[in-house]
Amino acid sequence: MSSTGKGGNFMALSPNMAMLLFGVVIASWGTMWVVIKVIVAEVSPLWAIAIRNGAAAIGLAIVLKLTGRFVVPRRGDWPIVLVISLFHMTAFAVLMTIGLKYVPVGRSVVLGYTTPLWVAPAAWLFLKEPMPARRIIGVLIGLLGTALLFKPASLDWHNQNAVFGNGLLLISALCWSVSILYTRVHRWVSAPLQLVPWQALISSIVLAVLASLLEGRPHLVPSTKLISAFAYCSIVGVVIAYWAMTIVNSSLPATTTSLGVLATPVVGIVVSAIALGEKIDTGLLISAAMIIAGIALGTTAGTGRRAPVITPITADAKE
Template identity: 50%
Template sequence: MQTYLSRRGAFLLFAVIVIAWGLNWTITKTLVQSVTPLWTTAFRSGIATVALAALLFARGEMIVPRRGDLPVVFVTSIFHLVAFSALVAYGLQFAAVGRSIVLGYTTPLWVMPAAWLFLGERMTPSRSLGMALGLAGLTVMFNPLAFNWADVNTLAGSGAILLAALCWAVSIVYVRAHRWISTPFQLVFWQMLLATVVVSVLALLKDGVPHPAWSAQLAGLFLFSGIIGTALANWAMSTANRSLPAVVTSLGLLATPVVGVASSAIVLGEVVTADLVVAMLLILGGIAIGTIPRREKTPAQKHAPLVVES
């Protein structure tokens, strides 16, 4: 069932997506203070799996993946929904949200050279410039004069977030090469189900049976993250993407780190330093220059998979 919105409706829906994804980083930072990173990822994935199943059944889009789509289900689930999500949750134990979300959104910078190496995509001057600006932003973030290299926890947290970004890049590059049979949204449930099983087993082996101190606030944060920030956001993104130009969605997603930085400052009282602002502008500017499409996507390209936040 295809859903098309008016331009105004699509913009409003897209704004909700960006806000939800930006807030999700601050929410995850709060969750990992009460629940281990692996169980945080498992609980959120489980809630999202149930919500996605209900949504797909309600829309009549629940399917069993065809054999040709099984590799993309596996790769996306393991590298994005398991590795990326768990590493981000681990990193947020130690690193500030503002710093983490900017590092997490360096993913497109790693996709550019990987796509050139493995998919034969041209490394155009704009992509080279975008890479240079993004790396300059990372240099600002890890400037010895501004970064405390003696802080082992912050260093480990930042390293985990960067590794998460690389895992996400692996998923994106594979997704670009995949020949889709079903729509990406129809497969998200199966990706999330596999991720829930895998990360739950890992959490049980590493952390044992969880005993969180449940409260209305903790339950509410998990429900928001799983239902709004993951399940409904994926549906909303697939809907908005069909109703808005590709350049709008590509540029609009760059607002997510800005929302994350702002929410962490307002909710958690994190200090937004000058070097973080400069680094964010350089990295997001580099992504915009290097990855924004220069022309409208064809209908076939509109069917291509989206960037999925988790």
């Protein structure tokens, strides 16, 4: 996601202030997985994401309006708006949310962040992007780390809910990959940040219709915990984090941001252990380390084009 583009620029910060703000962004993204786990314990998955995305769309639209960057998508914007909205904000978010019902947060966030491992070979196959040896090694290390999560000692294959949840999380990462791949070939008209409210709005509408058909009317029992969780995901996890990440991207080198964001799964694992009492086993730590190392190795492979920065809502960065 670029900080420049049609609609004006955000201010740039000193490197130290930018790193501090970057730390806040990573913390908000890492903890958001835990907060979503809390939400789906009380609200059905489709309605949970529909409400979150709708609130985020309104909040970010207000921020863009106040900063003079709000736009109505032009004709050339609609393909990317629809692809990200349907494949990432809808398919990825729903599959990830359902998976969280059956899989611990720590394991879920690690599986969710395997997305770049699928993007690299797909970009080579379909977009003819180069695959230098360093990137191939990185992908292989990451895939081996992913495979370790599914060995019998790490996953009870007789537990159908666990197998179902893990499978959904892997499929969600593949859906996320589709939007990233399309982003690489899309010809941008408006800046990516300016299109996020529209992507979230469309996703919210689609999910609300599906939720009405599949889950019936939403069964919400308002509570301080639930309202706070939705507010955190929408305001902190999307509105503030997107605004902050735009400033960070304008203030720090691309390699710093693309590698730094890999700290998000680590935050998710630690916070889930503290807040939810989830056990951090050695196998998960080894797998997470291999996946993160593999992505880092592939991201820094010298091809003249870096891997896109991943975010919880949209990984579709303007390069």
